[in-house]
Amino acid sequence: MRLDYPIMTGRLLLRPFQTSDLDDFYAYRSRPDVFRYLYGESVSREECAELLDELVKDNELTSEGQRLALAVHLPEAGRVIGSAVLKWRSESDRQGEIGYSLNPEFHGHGYATEAARKMLELGFEGLGLHRIVAECDPRNVPSWRLMERLGMRREAHFRELEIFKGEWGDLFVYALLEEEYERAQA
Template identity: 50%
Template sequence: MLQPAYPLKTARLILRPFKKTDLNALHSFQSRPDVTRYLYWEPRTRAETAALLEDKIARSTLTEPGEYLAIAVELIDTGELIGDLTLWWTSREHASGEIGVVFHPQHHGKGYAAEAATELFRLGFDELGLHRIHGRCDSRNVASASLMEGLGMRREAHLRENELVKGEWTDELVYAMLSSEWKRR
């Protein structure tokens, strides 16, 4: 079980559960074609974002494998919601998880995603006791691949045309980190 001691603070960010008042900020990036280009979903309507937010609000703790933790990322200086983190607990038996990171494009290139994702690794490895955490991205998503490499994740696979996404066959990159690698960082 994982019940983070919210709010979690990094040097520049506050990581916390989602709340109803996050709708406008979350929709500001979930509705953008440039954000969803390499993701499984199309830009969300306001109603779709509202439904997503309701689900995220209910995901502030992990109690069983198959669940995911949804964490809002805001700037300490302004309180602005700039990102959306996900930590899936994929298997108790194999002590494994998966991370997901989505940030508003206005905040790309500033190191916020790496700062926030590092806290996801801490939660997964140090608090939940995971052995392995992986992340996946469309091979055309250079920013996502660069983020995972910068975090110290290893590229484990390049799966050729393994999924049909938005009407086209896409390649997928798989990155991972082991708890022993996390401890050596």
């Protein structure tokens, strides 16, 4: 898939992370509330810098197993407000997965929905995927509400499938098929 950066949406620019994004990245990656329902923990500035060095490399999708992690830049604020991810799960089965995180200062404006919608477009139209999933902890209500805004269907509610942060954790799996995406576009 060929990507021309920055990728424009109505209000946002999506582009690869840069090491100079550290302040903006640290502003949300260091917050425990952002990581309440995510794997991993909030981290120090030094650890953020190391994570950012990895994210900077996630700027293309050329083979299955890779993840495209884009910085969500809000020109109006002049800063990066979060990230949007597209993982290429399987080439033969044309499967993908999206993910997203926003700095809480910028919640409630539809920015994550806008960025995630573009990741679906990249997955279906750019990569030719057949099915894209998104997963979250059922307690992460803003996350599954976002998936539903995108037209994704709840396909599964796995109960107590793992120990998550010291207690049994459930998982919602949402999905969207290529034909459902196309129908919604028409």
